[in-house]
Amino acid sequence: MAGTDNKQELLAEGPSIILVEPQLGENIGMAARAMANFGLIDLRIVNPRDGWPSEKANSAASGAVYVLEQATIYPTLREAMEGLSYVVATTARMRDGFKQVLGPEEASRNLRARFAKDQKVGILFGRERIGLRNEEVSLADDIVTFPVNPAYASLNIAQAVLLMSYEFLKTKNVEADNLPFAGTNFEEAPKEQLFGLFNQLEDALDARGYFRTAEKKPVLTENLRAVLTRAGFSQDEIQVLRGVVSSLDRFSRNMPRGAGSPDDDAHRKAQKEAAKNG
Amino acid sequence: MAGTDNKQELLAEGPSIILVEPQLGENIGMAARAMANFGLIDLRIVNPRDGWPSEKANSAASGAVYVLEQATIYPTLREAMEGLSYVVATTARMRDGFKQVLGPEEASRNLRARFAKDQKVGILFGRERIGLRNEEVSLADDIVTFPVNPAYASLNIAQAVLLMSYEFLKTKNVEADNLPFAGTNFEEAPKEQLFGLFNQLEDALDARGYFRTAEKKPVLTENLRAVLTRAGFSQDEIQVLRGVVSSLDRFSRNMPRGAGSPDDDAHRKAQKEAAKNG
16 A cells, blocks of 8 residues: 655644554554554653663664654653643543543544634544553543444554554644634643643642542542543633642631731742642 | 344345445444344445455454345446446545546435436445555445545444445435336436447447557546446446447448448448457
8 A cells, every 4th residue: 555755745734643552663663653544643652661762663663663753651640741731642432521522533523623713732642452441541631432343343553553643633624724814723722731720739638638538549530530520620720720729728717817818929939839749 | 332122124225335345244244233233235346355255244243143144246347337327436536537526425316316216226435555556436426425524534344334334224215216206217227238349449449549549548538437327327328338339449430331331221231240249
């Protein structure tokens, strides 16, 4: 199927592809090749099992080694999501929780609409064997799943990357790109800011025994994160929310004004610090 | 990405996938796996380079060995196309000739519309290294090509099979399937009947020096086949055409009626024989 035209400009755009703890170098290489075929360029890898760089990835990538050479490696998913404002998680299994489930076409339209407004977007892909963990899915804005044969569903990660990259390219030149003017560019905050809110809030709740038992904590945490993620808060909104949490956390009810009490300045200071500490 | 539900009925339908002289067993196995993921079942292989059955194909197929076990092997593409009435050829390169070029979505809609009317349809995929030959493409009704990064286009055959299988599944439950009644089921003749017409006509033309030089013959032949294929003749129409060719071929102009001349009975007899000899 080779049809490369070297005189053409290389397409290098679109969502970041984030592979979470991929096990096999071959799959990373095939994913890079799929990305290149459909013009994607930014590959982020969380904690590849067999280390990095990978000889096997390079050899499976065929001519797409340029994608691997620019790939970035992260110790955690949260760090890999830095700078992104809208992220979808691919999964083949139904998950509990408050997330929309989209098909690849609709997800690609969402990604394209944001990308067309210069927002940074991404797609998460899980490990070969077990996919994404619930706590990882909970960090994404929406879930994507593929229409498949229900009695035989075994897409590997490179195939899933291929389908999403293909659908994203297909949405090029959609209607919204061609309108003469645009409305407010409502953009979700970069993920690290949302995660900062999570940290602050979860810490504050934990200190109060909100999570009850250690068993219940993961589910309660995921639900909380899902709700906050679904809201799609902007940077300004998160700033406001952090101030609220900070206020609730640091100051107790009915403290009298004055004498070290939460006056307005103290509130503002607390908000600023909270935002800085991420 | 595993999400198989063994309690669900296995989807096993759709177009035949025809791999023309595939070189690597791994690719055949991956193609079978892609088919299974999206509910396709009929795999036809023309002259696999490394023989059949293939251990490498089986191991790459993962749980989709059932597709390989039912696969059929043919010495020529023409034989592999027997029984099919509408066939598209995938290619990454522009081809000369009188063929429509479709994207995978539109091609899948065409395949689905015919499939919904119980017609047999198929998709051709070429060799890893050089794809389909022009003479092979000329046997198909339409061409399919994939939207790709123009500066890096290197889909392998398993990926191409994956995309077509995926697009075919996506067209399930389209509008046309749900209409309360249908118009005439206009069906192209099974390919072997069209090939019979090719044989008859090309032989008749060759005997008359139509193809001029040996160099020009392939191009002239392909153009002729392209024109006849594009027309989408039904069984009845081909019968008529064969009668016409037969008549032109066997009888010379201005022969007087009577005395061994082409009376109506002789014509009818010639037509029948021509049809029988395929």
